[in-house]
Amino acid sequence: MRLVENIIGAMRGKAGTPIPGGIKPPDYKQATLRSRLMPTPIPRELILPLIQHGSTRTKPLVKPGDKVLKYQTIACSEATGIVDLHAPTSGVIRAIENFAIPSPLNKESMCILLESDGFDAEIDHNAITDYCSLSYLELAKLIEEGAIFGLGGEGYLNRLKLSSGKAVKLLIINAAENEPYITADEALLREKAKLVVLGAKILQAACMAEHCVIAIDSNNTDAIEALEQTQLNCPIELIKVAPKYPTGSEKQLIQTITSKEVPSGKYPADIGILMHNVGTAYAAYQAVVEGKPCISRITTLAGPALQTPKNFETLIGTSVDYLLELCGLNQQDHTMTLMGGSLMGVKLARTDVPILKTTSCIIAASNAEFPPPALEQACIRCGFCADACPVSLLPQQLYLYAKCQYYSELISHGLNDCIECGACAYVCPSNIPLVQYYRASKEEIGNQLKNEMSSAQWKQRFQYHQYRAKKDKEASRESKKRGAVAKTDEAVQSAGSTVQNMLPTFSRESAKKEIAAAVDRVRKRKTRLIASSSDENTESSK
Amino acid sequence: MEAFIDKQLFQFVAAASIFIFLAHRLLLVRKYLRQEYLAQKSVVDQINSYLPQTQCGRCGYKGCLPYARAISRGDAINKCPPGGEPTILKLVDFVNEPGFRLNPAHGVFQPPLAAIIREDECIGCTKCIQACPLDAILGGPKLMHTVISSECTGCDLCIDPCPVDCIDLVLLPTPKPRYWLTPKIQNSRFNTLETDL
Ligand code: SF4
Ligand code: SF4
Ligand code: SF4
Ligand code: SF4
Ligand code: SF4
Numbered sequence: 001m002r003l004v005e006n007i008i009g010a011m012r013g014k015a016g017t018p019i020p021g022g023i024k025p026p027d028y029k030q031a032t033l034r035s036r037l038m039p040t041p042i043p044r045e046l047i048l049p050l051i052q053h054g055s056t057r058t059k060p061l062v063k064p065g066d067k068v069l070k071y072q073t074i075a076c077s078e079a080t081g082i083v084d085l086h087a088p089t090s091g092v093i094r095a096i097e098n099f100a101i102p103s104p105l106n107k108e109s110m111c112i113l114l115e116s117d118g119f120d121a122e123i124d125h126n127a128i129t130d131y132c133s134l135s136y137l138e139l140a141k142l143i144e145e146g147a148i149f150g151l152g153g154e155g156y157l158n159r160l161k162l163s164s165g166k167a168v169k170l171l172i173i174n175a176a177e178n179e180p181y182i183t184a185d186e187a188l189l190r191e192k193a194k195l196v197v198l199g200a201k202i203l204q205a206a207c208m209a210e211h212c213v214i215a216i217d218s219n220n221t222d223a224i225e226a227l228e229q230t231q232l233n234c235p236i237e238l239i240k241v242a243p244k245y246p247t248g249s250e251k252q253l254i255q256t257i258t259s260k261e262v263p264s265g266k267y268p269a270d271i272g273i274l275m276h277n278v279g280t281a282y283a284a285y286q287a288v289v290e291g292k293p294c295i296s297r298i299t300t301l302a303g304p305a306l307q308t309p310k311n312f313e314t315l316i317g318t319s320v321d322y323l324l325e326l327c328g329l330n331q332q333d334h335t336m337t338l339m340g341g342s343l344m345g346v347k348l349a350r351t352d353v354p355i356l357k358t359t360s361c362i363i364a365a366s367n368a369e370f371p372p373p374a375l376e377q378a379c380i381r382c383g384f385c386a387d388a389c390p391v392s393l394l395p396q397q398l399y400l401y402a403k404c405q406y407y408s409e410l411i412s413h414g415l416n417d418c419i420e421c422g423a424c425a426y427v428c429p430s431n432i433p434l435v436q437y438y439r440a441s442k443e444e445i446g447n448q449l450k451n452e453m454s455s456a457q458w459k460q461r462f463q464y465h466q467y468r469a470k471k472d473k474e475a476s477r478e479s480k481k482r483g484a485v486a487k488t489d490e491a492v493q494s495a496g497s498t499v500q501n502m503l504p505t506f507s508r509e510s511a512k513k514e515i516a517a518a519v520d521r522v523r524k525r526k527t528r529l530i531a532s533s534s535d536e537n538t539e540s541s542k
Numbered sequence: 543m544e545a546f547i548d549k550q551l552f553q554f555v556a557a558a559s560i561f562i563f564l565a566h567r568l569l570l571v572r573k574y575l576r577q578e579y580l581a582q583k584s585v586v587d588q589i590n591s592y593l594p595q596t597q598c599g600r601c602g603y604k605g606c607l608p609y610a611r612a613i614s615r616g617d618a619i620n621k622c623p624p625g626g627e628p629t630i631l632k633l634v635d636f637v638n639e640p641g642f643r644l645n646p647a648h649g650v651f652q653p654p655l656a657a658i659i660r661e662d663e664c665i666g667c668t669k670c671i672q673a674c675p676l677d678a679i680l681g682g683p684k685l686m687h688t689v690i691s692s693e694c695t696g697c698d699l700c701i702d703p704c705p706v707d708c709i710d711l712v713l714l715p716t717p718k719p720r721y722w723l724t725p726k727i728q729n730s731r732f733n734t735l736e737t738d739l
Contacts, residue, residue, distance in 0.1 A: 405627075405628070405631055406631075406635075408635065448628060451594065454595075455591075455593075455594055455595040456595075457693075458595040458596070458597065458676060458693070458695050459590075459595040459606070461676045461677065461678075461693055462595065462597050462605065462606075462675055462676055464677070465674075465675055465676055465677045468677070519705070519706075
């Protein structure tokens with residue numbers, strides 16, 4: 001523990017030790033920071049996906065036609081670690097069916113469609129003013145009921161992070177946002193620094209962390225100023241890190257702050273460190289102090305195709321189209337929409353999709369700033385990508401193996417440690433979409449693992465089948481030897497009759513009729529088949 | 543007298559040493575054969591672990607294990623349609639010989655399938671149960687039958703025996719959404735492999 005203390009003490013207020021590699025893409029943050037953080041007007045319709053995280057679906061508690069109030073629980077989870085879904089405003093449930101969700105392919109998923117009535121009437125919720133008197137368990141429970149999960153974009157579940165059962169030494173509140181367009185955290189800190197700090201304190205109390213730091217990009221001057229003003233007489237440290245992408249990524253930030261690397265395949269909790277996003281801290285404040293579950297988030301709307309790019313405090317489920325419209329989308333320049341940043345984000349196949357709890361940024365791209373991808377060329381083994389990789393992998397090697405589907409080699413070259421940051425693809429002079437290769441390979445490896453698991457199961461079952469067949473054969477040979485054929489026949493018949501007794505509706509005649517009918521059907525189909533095949537034959541012979 | 547004893551002793555010693563020598567050799571040979579057998583068995587097990595265990599018999603053998611044995615004796619590695627290219631690539635790495643694309647004589651690669659019985663049409667003839675290599679069908683004489691879908695490999699062996707054709711093979715829904723656009727992966731390993739046909 002002294003180590004962590006020393007390190008923090010040594011770098012109080014200083015920039016941390018930089019990670020290996022990384023890139024410094026041009027900064028496009030000023031455009032969205034010009035205007036204040038705004039709550040969006042309530043849209044007429046909200047689309048709320050039942051799958052909030054992972055692949056576990058929550059179970060709807062409402063049905064079409066039901067009236068719901070703001071903050072009411074409308075879907076709950078049975079699995080542990082999956083949070084409930086709350087109504088972002090009051091209104092009527094219109095449908096529970098498949099709607100498009102954000103994805104690079106036209107993917108659909110089960111969603112609740114909520115039509116707002118405009119009153120925004122709230123359900124009763126109790127605010128807690130003296131949260132300091134609550135025990136950590138009560139706090140953790142309140143946070144869990146607040147349906148919060150990692151709002152930083154990675155969507156990691158709060159509950160897993162909060163109660164992983166390990167002693168937590170250091171809690172890091174992550175405000176080191178260094179995707180070139182995203183300013184959601186900075187805008188939040190600028191306007192609500194005090195609440196974020198309170199939220200950080202609550203999170204610290206809930207996970208009983210010994211220390212708490214807020215890590216922030218050293219060039220977010222406004223946010224730093226706002227934090228410094230509130231941070232007076234407060235045990236939370238402020239650590240400024242050098243603005244370098246991808247320092248804001250979880251394991252990289254930990255490495256920057258503590259000079260410790262999270263071992264491959266382990267979680268930060270395994271070395272006694274937890275990390276939460278500032279958005280999560282703010283949501284925790286709302287959940288505990290105001291008693292409001294998480295129904296909104298801060299989302300950046302950026303990009304050259306918007307007339308007034310800005311940050312919105314938007315309701316979960318608001319459609320991307322609606323937000324783009326609010327920012328004055330310039331239809332002519334608009335070429336594509338990215339969700340989640342220009343380097344790590346994905347291109348949206350369609351824009352009538354909802355904002356999720358993990359959507360930190362929407363970028364409306366134009367040809368000027370996002371030219372269409374240049375032609376992919378052969379790798380020239382220049383090694384730029386290896387220099388840029390923050391995890392010290394060999395991207396060019398991974399690329400070769402991904403291209404020839406050499407999955408065992410991919411694993412041994414550390415594909416699982418790749419954080420998909422895109423630094424390698426950014427510097428590649430041959431314009432190779434390296435990250436796409438890695439993502440596709442990771443998915444394929446996951447599928448193969450699943451197949452292997454079912455193969456093992458099938459193998460076992462097949463072996464058992466063979467064993468059973470052998471036993472059956474032996475048994476019948478035995479019984480034949482004993483000349484007990486007649487007896488077994490009797491036994492079978494009596495067993496058959498007991499089965500018949502057990503089935504009240506079973507009668508011999510109807511069964512016979514059914515079999516006759518079935519045989520008839522088959523005969524008919526066969527004649528039809530023969531007829532059609534002979535037709536084909538005659539046609540082909542012609 | 544002395545000479546006589548010496549001769550007998552000599553004969554005895556000679557016979558005994560020849561016997562011991564032969565017995566030792568025999569034991570060595572046996573040990574060697576056993577090692578060979580075990581090595582062969584572990585090779586077969588290894589190969590078998592790469593096969594998809596669908597047990598469909600489309601490779602021309604009665605199940606995956608016999609095919610694994612045949613591969614270990616030098617059969618071609620491109621005969622398993624349910625495994626498709628991923629299986630071939632794993633085998634290429636293991637047996638260290640050039641691979642070929644899947645031999646279409648045995649079938650084409652398909653996404654995972656599962657059998658479903660249209661239950662109201664089933665007449666309860668139990669033919670499908672007898673055909674199923676995984677005991678994945680549940681039912682009794684003159685009773686309705688159904689497939690335990692978690693155990694069904696989609697091997698299609700139950701389709702033909704059914705007298706009323708009430709078994710369908712359906713595509714399994716892919717459980718995980720494909721979020722990523724896959725770049726066109728041209729497998730350079732396959733491009734350098736010869737075609738077998
Ligand atoms: S995407 Fe993966 S391989 Fe590329 S730089 Fe980032 S961590 Fe390294
Ligand atoms: S940067 Fe691109 S061209 Fe250079 S080694 Fe990496 S993948 Fe190859
Ligand atoms: S074709 Fe493949 S899955 Fe079918 S029995 Fe042969 S090895 Fe097994
Ligand atoms: S139910 Fe049919 S398809 Fe499924 S494993 Fe059995 S025989 Fe094969
Ligand atoms: S073979 Fe067809 S009719 Fe016979 S028991 Fe199976 S499903 Fe039913």
